Amino acid sequence: MANEGLSEFNTYARAALKAGVKAEEIKEILYQATPYVGFARSASFIKQSARLFKELNIKLEDNRGTTDEKNRFEKGLQAQVDIFGEGMRQIPKGMPEDTQFIRAFLSANCFGDYYTRKVLDLKFRELLTFVILAALGGVEPQLKGHIQGNLNMGNDRSVLISAIAVIIPFIGYPKTLNAFSAINEIAKA
Structure with a gap:
């Protein structure tokens, strides 16, 4: 995804499945990449995976998220703390006020919506x-x-x-x- 290799996706996804990687794991890898490569790049891969899994008669549970609007920030911040340490709780204090919104969005979206998902x-x-x-x-x-x-x-x-x-x-x-x-x-x- 980072290098826009959609033309090779089916080949490598099929090889991964044959090697024992689960379809749910492939889908989660695509979701995990989304906040880093952007939705514009990830959408075509996610759609392609859906077409491939349909072709192979693989049915997936699509409800692997673990957060909602009320807890996504706290769960995301906790994931950041688990990875980077307690100092993550102090980050907004050192940021300019006009950019502090990104801290909350990063915790809620990147880490809350993605890192806390099931499977991986x-x-x-x-x-x-x-x-x-x-x-x-x-x-x-x-x-x-x-x-x-x-x-x-x-x-x-x-x-x-x-x-x-x-x-x-x-x-x-x-x-x-x-x-x-x-x-x-x-x-x-």
Whole structure:
């Protein structure tokens, strides 16, 4: 999704299913990418997955969300705290007043609506986020933050390096080298 590879989606989704990845997991991976790549990119992949699963007679439960309007901020903030630590509760205090809205929206939407969903655990979602950001490129501050988040969740340096090594053919060498540089800075050998 980060590199707009819709033409290859069916091939890789079919291979994943054959290898034992569940359709629900594929769908959740697509949903997890949405706040990072944007809905404009993710929508076509989500629609394509629905067509593929229909073709393969795979029926999915679509109600994997765990939040509602009343609790999405608190659940999202708790996910951020679980990943990044208690300091996440203090972030609005250091932000300019006119940009504090993004903090609430980030907690409620990105972390509340997506990270708290069923099927994928928090540790895997954080690893997936790291891979998505590396594939996007040009987002090194966020990439570094999520490297630290991965370390906090137990995904060590070797896991991060292995994840990038697997996606080299999909993201190219410049983004790979940038990801390795960020890993080297945050998760020193």
